Amino acid sequence: MMTTTLLLSSSCYFTILGSRPTIIRRHVIPTTHHHPLRFPSPNRPGFVCREPYYKCRAAVAGDLLRDVGATAAVLVGAYGLVRSFDSLTKRNIIQQSLSRKLVHIMSGLLFVVSWPIFSSSMEARYFASFVPLVNCLRLIVHGLSLVKDEGLIKSVTREGKPDFNFVLTRELLKGPLYYVLILMLCTVGFWRESPIGVVSLGMMCAGDGFADIIGRRFGSMKIFYNPKKSWAGSISMFISGFLISTGMLYYYSVLGYFVLDWVSTMQSVALVCLVATVVESLPTTDLIDDNISVPLSSMLAAYLSFGY
Ligand SMILES: C/C(=C\COP(=O)(O)O)CCC[C@H](C)CCC[C@H](C)CCCC(C)C
Numbered sequence: 001m002m003t004t005t006l007l008l009s010s011s012c013y014f015t016i017l018g019s020r021p022t023i024i025r026r027h028v029i030p031t032t033h034h035h036p037l038r039f040p041s042p043n044r045p046g047f048v049c050r051e052p053y054y055k056c057r058a059a060v061a062g063d064l065l066r067d068v069g070a071t072a073a074v075l076v077g078a079y080g081l082v083r084s085f086d087s088l089t090k091r092n093i094i095q096q097s098l099s100r101k102l103v104h105i106m107s108g109l110l111f112v113v114s115w116p117i118f119s120s121s122m123e124a125r126y127f128a129s130f131v132p133l134v135n136c137l138r139l140i141v142h143g144l145s146l147v148k149d150e151g152l153i154k155s156v157t158r159e160g161k162p163d164f165n166f167v168l169t170r171e172l173l174k175g176p177l178y179y180v181l182i183l184m185l186c187t188v189g190f191w192r193e194s195p196i197g198v199v200s201l202g203m204m205c206a207g208d209g210f211a212d213i214i215g216r217r218f219g220s221m222k223i224f225y226n227p228k229k230s231w232a233g234s235i236s237m238f239i240s241g242f243l244i245s246t247g248m249l250y251y252y253s254v255l256g257y258f259v260l261d262w263v264s265t266m267q268s269v270a271l272v273c274l275v276a277t278v279v280e281s282l283p284t285t286d287l288i289d290d291n292i293s294v295p296l297s298s299m300l301a302a303y304l305s306f307g308y
């Protein structure tokens, strides 16, 4: 019932939204609705099915089947990723802090990489957002110690010691929870139609992740206005964020989702990286988690520089 309501409401919402003219942006010409590699989907605004009705219904059913399959596959991938790092940590192959950061880096990036396996229907983004939603609920349930999952605790908490006291598992309700909420926001809000989501997640996942990994190891020269952060960490955030975000945009442009003017695009990505890196370096972690400040500041900077 909830799914039907969601599908009907999202179809109505995107029928209205989809009637907007396709505006050619300074950098980006959104081609998602008319992606040459995508088969027409009858539940897309403006689509005129010239085939017999049964063929249109088959196309809708094909989209639905594809999105359900893609959702299941990505859910399994998410569970497998956390379990893999739990195993590596248990066998002392990698340190717990490194495990957490690699999960931080890889989860979101692999999630964004998986978006093209979903259909080109208007509801595809909601199927994709179901994956971070499930993980959000999982973090809440375990964060409130309603259920015990040693592997999850070891893979995504700072301590990694699953003694299941409420204080420790409550950590799941901070960084990790904000992280999956931002994934949901970017999936539903920007999807494959705007570079803003891709770049913002590149900064949150890769930039913030490598800042920690490099900063912990090589961050002897501290930032004068925030001794908890280092120049090495911030510089690595800028470089990794720029390279990964640009690489993700290239991936989506090769698949035909964006047509990008690369000179101005790289200038815009560099600006977003600079803004996100400065925000991350500020002594505000106690006030607002990096998993909120970094992506939100990236979204604002990307909106102002990409034009939409
Ligand atoms: C450890 C995490 C965040 C904490 O960040 P920080 O506080 O150290 O800055 C990441 C938590 C990841 C979450 C448990 C699983 C998310 C999975 C994702 C929605 C889907 C991944 C799919 C892909 C195919 C592996």
Ligand SMILES: Nc1ccn([C@@H]2O[C@H](COP(=O)(O)OP(=O)(O)O)[C@@H](O)[C@H]2O)c(=O)n1
Residues within 6 Å of the ligand: 175, 208, 211, 212, 213, 214, 215, 216, 219, 228, 229, 230, 231, 232, 233, 234, 237, 280, 281, 285, 290
């Ligand atoms: N710009 C940065 C970011 C992190 N770091 C290092 O990485 C550690 C963890 O960074 P963080 O507090 O942002 O970690 P999370 O809150 O992202 O888990 C810091 O205590 C620093 O040792 C750094 O040196 N420079």
